[in-house]
């Protein structure tokens with residue numbers, strides 16, 4: 001895996017200050033990325049150890065040593081969380097927890113909405129205002145319509161893969177795009193590309209077809 005969630009988002013997640021859509025994307029990436037999981041575990045232990053100190057403002061050398069010493073202690077075991085739902089095989093293969101809980105037990109039976117001939121989407125029921133949280137399915141070998149962003153977009157690949165100007169993204173990779181970037185992701189041949197996308201402002205399509213679609217769609 002080459003493309004990770006930003007350090008900033010990992011820290012927000014560890015501190016519990018990330019919005020629900022961002023938390024969901026980070027948590028799903030963590031399920032697939034041991035590297036970021038280890039970082040978050042460190043942040044959480046540092047945060048927990050600092051909070052346990054009575055006066056975190058006066059962090060003396062001794063206090064810092066105590067914090068660092070606590071990092072070497074074994075973290076408490078998390079309670080085992082077994083989902084009661086039986087997921088179909090594809091769903092189980094593609095969707096890690098916690099994403100599964102948002103989407104139900106059968107990925108193919110979900111109400112996919114056609115955006116273009118090559119792109120389908122499902123809006124996730126997350127009420128956080130200012131964000132759109134979607135599952136995208138780009139047909140194998142097809143391009144997504146060219147678009148820019150009014151804000152930033154994080155896209156986590158769950159199945160298949162895609163390429164754009166910045167590289168190739170496979171399962172677990174996160175593409176981070178801001179309003180500067182015009183990009184045209186093209187899905188790998190062979191398998192539909194399924195992604196979790198969190199956008200903090202509506203996308204704007206820029207190609208000639210895109211401009212027309214913009215008139216009709218909130219995409």
Ligand SMILES: [Zn+2]
Pocket residue numbers: 003004005029033035036037
């Ligand atoms: Zn990572």
